[in-house]
Amino acid sequence: MPEADYQLIIVGGGPAGLTAGLYAARAKLNVVLLEKGTTGGQVMSTDWVDNYPGFPEGISGFELAEKFAAQARRFELPIKLEEVQSMDLAGPVKKLFLASGKTLTSLTVILATGARPNPLGIPGEKEFTGKGVSYCATCDGPFYRGLEIAVVGGGDTAVQEAVHLTKFATKVYVIHRRDQLRATKVIQERAFANDKIEFIWNTVVTEIFGGSDVEGIRLKNVKSEEETILAVKGCFVLIGIRPNMEMLPLNQLDNDDGFIKTDKEMQTSQPGVMAAGDICSKEMRQIINAAGEGAVACISVERYLSNFK
Amino acid sequence: MPEADYQLIIVGGGPAGLTAGLYAARAKLNVVLLEKGTTGGQVMSTDWVDNYPGFPEGISGFELAEKFAAQARRFELPIKLEEVQSMDLAGPVKKLFLASGKTLTSLTVILATGARPNPLGIPGEKEFTGKGVSYCATCDGPFYRGLEIAVVGGGDTAVQEAVHLTKFATKVYVIHRRDQLRATKVIQERAFANDKIEFIWNTVVTEIFGGSDVEGIRLKNVKSEEETILAVKGCFVLIGIRPNMEMLPLNQLDNDDGFIKTDKEMQTSQPGVMAAGDICSKEMRQIINAAGEGAVACISVERYLSNFK
Numbered sequence: 001m002p003e004a005d006y007q008l009i010i011v012g013g014g015p016a017g018l019t020a021g022l023y024a025a026r027a028k029l030n031v032v033l034l035e036k037g038t039t040g041g042q043v044m045s046t047d048w049v050d051n052y053p054g055f056p057e058g059i060s061g062f063e064l065a066e067k068f069a070a071q072a073r074r075f076e077l078p079i080k081l082e083e084v085q086s087m088d089l090a091g092p093v094k095k096l097f098l099a100s101g102k103t104l105t106s107l108t109v110i111l112a113t114g115a116r117p118n119p120l121g122i123p124g125e126k127e128f129t130g131k132g133v134s135y136c137a138t139c140d141g142p143f144y145r146g147l148e149i150a151v152v153g154g155g156d157t158a159v160q161e162a163v164h165l166t167k168f169a170t171k172v173y174v175i176h177r178r179d180q181l182r183a184t185k186v187i188q189e190r191a192f193a194n195d196k197i198e199f200i201w202n203t204v205v206t207e208i209f210g211g212s213d214v215e216g217i218r219l220k221n222v223k224s225e226e227e228t229i230l231a232v233k234g235c236f237v238l239i240g241i242r243p244n245m246e247m248l249p250l251n252q253l254d255n256d257d258g259f260i261k262t263d264k265e266m267q268t269s270q271p272g273v274m275a276a277g278d279i280c281s282k283e284m285r286q287i288i289n290a291a292g293e294g295a296v297a298c299i300s301v302e303r304y305l306s307n308f309k
Numbered sequence: 310m311p312e313a314d315y316q317l318i319i320v321g322g323g324p325a326g327l328t329a330g331l332y333a334a335r336a337k338l339n340v341v342l343l344e345k346g347t348t349g350g351q352v353m354s355t356d357w358v359d360n361y362p363g364f365p366e367g368i369s370g371f372e373l374a375e376k377f378a379a380q381a382r383r384f385e386l387p388i389k390l391e392e393v394q395s396m397d398l399a400g401p402v403k404k405l406f407l408a409s410g411k412t413l414t415s416l417t418v419i420l421a422t423g424a425r426p427n428p429l430g431i432p433g434e435k436e437f438t439g440k441g442v443s444y445c446a447t448c449d450g451p452f453y454r455g456l457e458i459a460v461v462g463g464g465d466t467a468v469q470e471a472v473h474l475t476k477f478a479t480k481v482y483v484i485h486r487r488d489q490l491r492a493t494k495v496i497q498e499r500a501f502a503n504d505k506i507e508f509i510w511n512t513v514v515t516e517i518f519g520g521s522d523v524e525g526i527r528l529k530n531v532k533s534e535e536e537t538i539l540a541v542k543g544c545f546v547l548i549g550i551r552p553n554m555e556m557l558p559l560n561q562l563d564n565d566d567g568f569i570k571t572d573k574e575m576q577t578s579q580p581g582v583m584a585a586g587d588i589c590s591k592e593m594r595q596i597i598n599a600a601g602e603g604a605v606a607c608i609s610v611e612r613y614l615s616n617f618k
Contacts, residue, residue, distance in 0.1 A: 070365035292601025
């Protein structure tokens with residue numbers, strides 16, 4: 001086996017990275033997890049998690065993230081506060097170049113850098129995230145039972161989730177900056193046929209406001225420049241997500257616009273490099289499958305290591 | 310859309326089925342989960358679970374299974390005590406034939422029937438399961454720190470896990486009924502080179518005994534018929550697993566010896582039929598990835614339903 005500082009370096013400390021780390025530490029691999037900020041990833045800033053199995057009454061995102069990290073630490077996973085700036089993942093020894101100037105080498109790497117939703121970038125959005133502003137209908141839809149809400153976006157996800165949200169909300173306004181949707185035909189038709197959905201065309205949201213929770217949004221028609229107020233209790237921002245790919249050598253990894261392609265065992269196109277969680281090219285991004293992928297990625301690492309000559 | 314009793318029927322109430330059910334109930338699908346025995350699957354009979362993320366100190370299998378079920382019930386997932394005897398999964402309306410004589414129809418099905426480890430079928434095995442007898446090295450290995458243990462089997466899994474277990478145990482006896490291993494060469498070589506591993510050839514285990522926990526096993530040489538006693542605190546039975554496939558129409562589903570093939574979105578070869586958990590053809594069978602697959606399977610069901618003309 002070639003020489004390297006570690007058998008495994010995990011990049012990213014969200015549910016995928018921490019679960020991979022839990023499995024790696026339990027398996028007594030020579031491992032380190034690198035996280036540039038705080039562990040927990042997006043979960044950390046999620047107000048309430050109702051659909052992570054094992055918590056019948058739900059759990060706060062903060063508390064769940066703490067539990068993930070505590071469990072990994074219990075098995076003595078070393079977690080280092082380091083920002084990875086770039087990597088060279090080709091060949092048997094992987095090199096990670098840190099912002100601190102150090103270079104770490106490893107026989108395998110698990111990429112678990114995550115993704116983030118595209119924000120609108122308007123006043124009130126950040127302030128009311130988790131208090132009426134949401135980026136995930138599957139996660140938060142059931143909290144809006146009997147209320148009126150807005151969905152921002154015109155793609156497949158936005159329109160499909162608007163239909164989904166009518167199961168809870170009494171009224172769903174879909175706000176789109178163009179005069180037609182990008183969503184596929186059959187999904188469009190289902191939305192147009194739904195009495196609870198009202199489309200507001202050629203319109204952008206310019207502000208989200210409220211007291212302790214969202215009470216309304218300010219709209220602007222991009223053609224007439226007319227401004228109006230819409231009283232809604234929720235605003236789902238569904239205008240795509242982007243991968244945290246800034247530190248990834250995308251020329252060394254098969255990817256879809258920065259989302260890393262893997263097989264079912266979470267192996268990337270680069271031998272010895274696995275990926276798990278939201279950074280992966282896939283359909284669904286939830287805590288539970290991110291964690292599942294982290295565990296699978298670790299087992300693939302163990303298999304890769306055990307086949308090293 | 311064609312007519313059917315349900316939009317979704319989930320077969321099996323382990324972590325995969327219950328997570329699919331949790332997601333389906335939250336999404337307000339017209340769904341039912343069918344389970345022939347008690348919910349929880351194999352988790353129910355697992356003594357202690359240390360590697361399901363979210364429980365830093367670990368949790369008893371019984372309690373974790375209860376939490377999974379309680380969470381699904383909180384979102385009003387209907388769980389019915391019914392045994393499925395056979396199915397017809399071809400065409401747009403799936404038919405499930407129950408032991409009770411009833412037939413249920415559904416637009417989609419999630420197969421989550423699980424798998425079970427092959428047992429040795431010897432005295433003491435059942436009695437000491439979870440008290441020294443284990444079928445999963447990844448799950449239970451760390452509980453045997455500083456102890457002497459036995460591994461039964463000669464395939465890839467048995468030999469690879471024997472090496473893995475030397476990280477915890479002071480001595481690992483590998484008991485194999487033949488005079489050579491079936492495991493691949495590189496894995497064999499690693500085991501032969503390991504000082505802590507001792508092979509006992511041409512030998513079968515005939516009894517597992519102890520007090521409150523395992524204290525030893527009785528061995529029999531199949532050539533000389535000589536019987537001996539081996540004092541070990543643990544006995545890992547790693548002689549393969551078999552899918553719970555008795556009720557599955559295997560002629561309608563691509564499969565590997567009964568394990569159902571799926572793509573990354575948990576879709577089987579049959580449109581409208583997803584699979585999740587241990588019944589799937591895959592490398593790793595852990596609670597966390599079974600649950601993750603259940604959630605993904607449900608989202609694939611929703612996508613399939615939303616594209617129905």
